[in-house]
Amino acid sequence: MPGTLWKEFSKGLWKELPPFRLVLGLCPVLAVTKSASTGLGMGMAVIFVLALSNMIISLVRNMIPQKVRIACFIVISASLVVAVELLMQAYAYPLYQSLGIFVPLIVVNCIILGRAEAFAGKNPVLPSLADGLGMGLGYTLSLTFLGAVRELFGAGTLFGAPVMPSAFEPFAFMVEAPGAFVCLGLILASMNYLNAHMARRRGEEEPENPRSGCMACGACSRANSPAQQ
Amino acid sequence: MQHTLLAVSAPPFWHCGRTIWKSNMTFLLALLPAVVMAGINWGIPALRVMALSVSTAVAAEALGTRLTGRPLRVDNFDAALIGLLFSFMLPSAAPWWLVMFGSAICILIGKIAFGGLGASPLCPPVVGWAALFISWPLLMDPNTAELSTSFIDPLVRLKYFGMTAVQDMNWTDLLLGRQIGGLGASQTAALLMGGLFLCARGVIRWEIPCNFLIGVAATAAAFHLARPELYASPLFHLLTGTTLFGAFFLATCMSCSPNREIPMILYGLAGGVLVVLIRNLGMYADGVPFAILLINLLMPQLEMIRPKPFGGR
Numbered sequence: 025m026p027g028t029l030w031k032e033f034s035k036g037l038w039k040e041l042p043p044f045r046l047v048l049g050l051c052p053v054l055a056v057t058k059s060a061s062t063g064l065g066m067g068m069a070v071i072f073v074l075a076l077s078n079m080i081i082s083l084v085r086n087m088i089p090q091k092v093r094i095a096c097f098i099v100i101s102a103s104l105v106v107a108v109e110l111l112m113q114a115y116a117y118p119l120y121q122s123l124g125i126f127v128p129l130i131v132v133n134c135i136i137l138g139r140a141e142a143f144a145g146k147n148p149v150l151p152s153l154a155d156g157l158g159m160g161l162g163y164t165l166s167l168t169f170l171g172a173v174r175e176l177f178g179a180g181t182l183f184g185a186p187v188m189p190s191a192f193e194p195f196a197f198m199v200e201a202p203g204a205f206v207c208l209g210l211i212l213a214s215m216n217y218l219n220a221h222m223a224r225r226r227g228e229e230e231p232e233n234p235r236s237g238c239m240a241c242g243a244c245s246r247a248n249s250p251a252q253q
Numbered sequence: 254m255q256h257t258l259l260a261v262s263a264p265p266f267w268h269c270g271r272t273i274w275k276s277n278m279t280f281l282l283a284l285l286p287a288v289v290m291a292g293i294n295w296g297i298p299a300l301r302v303m304a305l306s307v308s309t310a311v312a313a314e315a316l317g318t319r320l321t322g323r324p325l326r327v328d329n330f331d332a333a334l335i336g337l338l339f340s341f342m343l344p345s346a347a348p349w350w351l352v353m354f355g356s357a358i359c360i361l362i363g364k365i366a367f368g369g370l371g372a373s374p375l376c377p378p379v380v381g382w383a384a385l386f387i388s389w390p391l392l393m394d395p396n397t398a399e400l401s402t403s404f405i406d407p408l409v410r411l412k413y414f415g416m417t418a419v420q421d422m423n424w425t426d427l428l429l430g431r432q433i434g435g436l437g438a439s440q441t442a443a444l445l446m447g448g449l450f451l452c453a454r455g456v457i458r459w460e461i462p463c464n465f466l467i468g469v470a471a472t473a474a475a476f477h478l479a480r481p482e483l484y485a486s487p488l489f490h491l492l493t494g495t496t497l498f499g500a501f502f503l504a505t506c507m508s509c510s511p512n513r514e515i516p517m518i519l520y521g522l523a524g525g526v527l528v529v530l531i532r533n534l535g536m537y538a539d540g541v542p543f544a545i546l547l548i549n550l551l552m553p554q555l556e557m558i559r560p561k562p563f564g565g566r
Contacts, residue, residue: 197388
């Protein structure tokens with residue numbers, strides 16, 4: 025049992041890393057990663073919502089009518105997001121202000137619905153919780169990493185602390201919107217390169233593009249169609 | 254022996270003899286007058302920027318082909334051409350790291366990242382220019398970078414001081430490049446010569462630059478006729494800033510411009526209209542590079558206009 029739990033938890037950390045492998049939830053990935061701290065804050069909010077929504081949905085999965093399950097998932101995640109929003113307003117108001125509209129938008133984040141539909145709706149409580157925590161942690165790490173890279177080159181700071189030598193002229197392109205797209209593209213490319221390289225070293229065939237990670241998301245009907253399996 | 258003699262390869266069987274090397278050499282030859290004029294008008298600093306940009310571009314190309322495992326082909330002068338085109342849009346007072354960084358971005362992000370020669374969806378020199386212009390607007394704006402000159406920047410004057418400040422423009426000065434702008438992009442007469450030479454040699458198709466300039470002139474004329482006290486004349490827009498350079502050398506970028514007649518005409522016209530719209534209504538003094546990036550993005554849509562195949566439905 026702990027083995028399976030660890031498997032569900034750890035798949036969100038590299039194999040099915042949400043923004044970079046599943047390429048889900050890109051809207052906040054591009055919009056709130058101007059600095060490492062906003063990326064981290066957004067990730068924490070997603071961990072909270074994702075873990076709890078996975079747990080609750082898994083608890084009530086047998087009571088939800090199949091035909092209106094999406095609506096039920098949204099009701100559950102929306103309640104949790106409102107809770108996060110109120111908590112942020114109370115205890116982390118500057119973070120709430122810098123995240124802006126993207127906190128309420130967690131409701132319609134593909135990761136929340138995707139994990140609910142693909143995993144929590146079909147599995148027992150503990151694996152669902154492990155899946156939600158792992159995916160949330162992977163999302164947080166990705167957002168923080170992207171935010172740190174963009175902040176480092178775009179402003180010369182890291183979590184608000186100056187780290188670059190004083191002669192460094194901030195490359196402001198990185199903290200603007202195009203910088204986010206360019207960074208995301210470069211990270212995706214280097215992850216694909218790394219995976220192909222590791223597969224070659226193990227003597228396996230190079231994985232195809234789009235790889236099996238697309239199926240793993242399970243949010244669309246492609247994952248269940250026999251032709252794809 | 255007998256075997257090769259009788260083997261028939263796939264068509265086409267006839268080759269016009271034009272190679273990438275030849276076309277790039279013609280491009281460089283067409284840019285030569287502008288290089289000379291830039292040297293005369295801006296002196297050694299301009300030559301320094303151009304040399305640094307070209308050498309960085311070639312080095313970045315070597316690095317990029319090494320990383321992507323492609324054969325090294327800097328001998329076709331494509332990287333050198335991109336570096337030179339990029340340096341033409343810089344002020345001659347640009348610091349060394351700005352030139353090197355921008356030139357490397359042109360090659361690595363603009364060209365190599367999309368698959369090398371002929372695969373870039375956006376004109377590579379403009380990609381580098383845009384990344385730098387967004388990051389360091391003060392260093393990239395020729396008007397704030399060139400402090401030790403007696404020239405004026407007509408576009409900035411028009412933008413911030415209105416029509417009265419550009420009433421007595423000397424057209425000869427504009428033609429000879431005695432205006433503030435990108436070090437090569439403002440050498441109007443030299444670029445016009447080079448551009449016409451390229452059109453005559455058939456290296457670029459005349460439809461794109463011609464319609465680009467028509468678009469600029471027509472839109473500027475419409476603005477000028479409606480409010481002559483606010484908006485400058487078409488000739489002013491044609492001779493200032495990056496207009497001619499963009500029309501002949503940037504908009505015609507091989508991999509990012511359409512190749513049929515109607516798409517080429519629409520592509521050029523759209524670019525010209527956008528230039529004047531950005532200059533007259535937008536926040537930037539010179540809209541040419543942004544207009545070119547936008548029409549590059551329009552290219553796949555324009556390419557869908559194609560003749561109906563004979564007998565097809």
